[in-house]
Amino acid sequence: MNVLKKSDLHVHIWGCYYPEDLFNMARDYYRVIDWNRFDFLDRYEKAFGVRIDPVSVFEEAERTGSIDQIREIAVFSPQEAGSFDRFDVKTFFAVAITGYFIDTGRHELILEPLIKRHKEEGIEYIEYRYSFGSSIFDEWHIRFHEYFRDHDSNGFSPKGIIRLYDKGLDSYSQLRELMKARPDLLDTVVGVDFSGRETAPKHLKPFFSRLRADNTANPEQALDAVVHIGEVFYDKSLESAIRWCHETAELGAKRLGHCIALGIDPKVAIERSPDAHTQESVEERIDQLHYDLAYKQELQQLGLEIDERSVLKEINELRHQEPNEIVVNQYDDKRLREICLRQDFVLARLKELGTVIEVCPTSNIKIGGIPGMEHHPLRKFYASRVNMVICSDDPGVFDSSLSSEVATVAESIGIDSMELAEQLGDPQRFRLGIR
Numbered sequence: 001m002n003v004l005k006k007s008d009l010h011v012h013i014w015g016c017y018y019p020e021d022l023f024n025m026a027r028d029y030y031r032v033i034d035w036n037r038f039d040f041l042d043r044y045e046k047a048f049g050v051r052i053d054p055v056s057v058f059e060e061a062e063r064t065g066s067i068d069q070i071r072e073i074a075v076f077s078p079q080e081a082g083s084f085d086r087f088d089v090k091t092f093f094a095v096a097i098t099g100y101f102i103d104t105g106r107h108e109l110i111l112e113p114l115i116k117r118h119k120e121e122g123i124e125y126i127e128y129r130y131s132f133g134s135s136i137f138d139e140w141h142i143r144f145h146e147y148f149r150d151h152d153s154n155g156f157s158p159k160g161i162i163r164l165y166d167k168g169l170d171s172y173s174q175l176r177e178l179m180k181a182r183p184d185l186l187d188t189v190v191g192v193d194f195s196g197r198e199t200a201p202k203h204l205k206p207f208f209s210r211l212r213a214d215n216t217a218n219p220e221q222a223l224d225a226v227v228h229i230g231e232v233f234y235d236k237s238l239e240s241a242i243r244w245c246h247e248t249a250e251l252g253a254k255r256l257g258h259c260i261a262l263g264i265d266p267k268v269a270i271e272r273s274p275d276a277h278t279q280e281s282v283e284e285r286i287d288q289l290h291y292d293l294a295y296k297q298e299l300q301q302l303g304l305e306i307d308e309r310s311v312l313k314e315i316n317e318l319r320h321q322e323p324n325e326i327v328v329n330q331y332d333d334k335r336l337r338e339i340c341l342r343q344d345f346v347l348a349r350l351k352e353l354g355t356v357i358e359v360c361p362t363s364n365i366k367i368g369g370i371p372g373m374e375h376h377p378l379r380k381f382y383a384s385r386v387n388m389v390i391c392s393d394d395p396g397v398f399d400s401s402l403s404s405e406v407a408t409v410a411e412s413i414g415i416d417s418m419e420l421a422e423q424l425g426d427p428q429r430f431r432l433g434i435r
């Protein structure tokens with residue numbers, strides 16, 4: 001089998017369930033499940049304008065044998081594309097179901113369907129991303145770890161990447177404490193992740209310093225970090241979105257999720273929505289100007305115009321404003337051309353650093369707001385020779401699979417998937433937790 005279809009390095013547990021899985025998981029419990037857990041029903045109503053009644057949906061499915069209504073709630077359709085919030089709400093359908101299993105202590109009911117499906121797909125190595133609230137953090141990480149450890153056999157190896165919150169330090173400390181008490185967790189927990197709303201790299205600096213120090217002090221217990229970045233960035237200039245990817249790589253993230261900002265045609269990016277990238281905060285603009293000064297030489301060598309005096313003048317003017325005030329961005333042809341050069345610069349730097357981009361094509365179309373595969377940055381990534389892996393992100397919610405993602409990428413580049421595998425190499429060499 002094609003080596004690209006054997007390893008999935010970017011997949012979220014709660015995005016893995018297909019409508020069939022959700023039906024099977026909840027058919028004996030739907031009457032007692034708290035469907036408004038984490039305000040799922042309220043949030044769904046707000047996002048889609050309808051109040052769903054999961055109990056009658058399941059009754060109907062039992063009666064008719066059709067799970068179409070479950071599919072409608074659970075799967076993120078192309079018509080709904082372009083909104084992270086709408087996507088996020090959909091995943092809470094599964095969260096309501098698994099929440100019931102958490103309350104009743106049935107972790108195997110959460111993990112069994114995933115493992116079964118991924119094994120059947122022919123996946124041999126998979127890094128699942130997940131997290132638990134602080135009150136159940138220790139107990140449930142141990143449960144998942146033990147389940148993964150017990151199911152690591154016959155050519156199937158499940159690992160865990162723990163999602164950290166906010167700036168990372170608190171949840172990371174909790175994880176390290178747990179690992180001190182249970183060093184065997186290192187067999188399955190390979191790294192940590194930042195996902196959801198993107199965090200400015202400057203706020204992740206203290207976390208990465210601590211991680212580096214811990215990894216140096218105890219290399220046999222080292223953890224790697226991965227970060228979702230450059231995925232949804234309408235709220236800032238394209239230059240800032242590119243800088244966030246660059247600075248996150250410089251901090252030491254081993255792999256970066258998505259990085260659409262590093263490859264999307266800037267003209268396409270700004271046309272995605274009327275207010276896309278037209279504004280950012282004063283604080284963000286000042287950070288960008290300091291970045292331009294720091295990388296002045298490299299950017300000038302590529303042909304960008306960086307006039308130090310006017311940059312300093314702008315910084316001085318902005319200093320008198322509140323950090324959260326708004327700066328308006330306007331894009332002309334010259335600026336758009338220069339944005340492409342900035343992308344080239346950062347891709348080359350990622351290549352030097354050995355940073356890996358996790359490409360999740362369907363996710364990028366549906367969440368990232370890329371208007372079609374013909375506009376996906378993967379061809380630019382491929383041409384740049386940056387390290388790249390293909391992943392499925394949330395295959396259940398997107399009704400996709402790792403195999404279909406690999407096929408999509410091969411077709412986009414215009415080669416067959418075996419040749420693609422030869423060019424990209426085995427994704428397993430980029431797995432986390434190689435100690």
Ligand SMILES: [Zn+2]
Pocket residue numbers: 010012195228257393
């Ligand atoms: Zn993701």
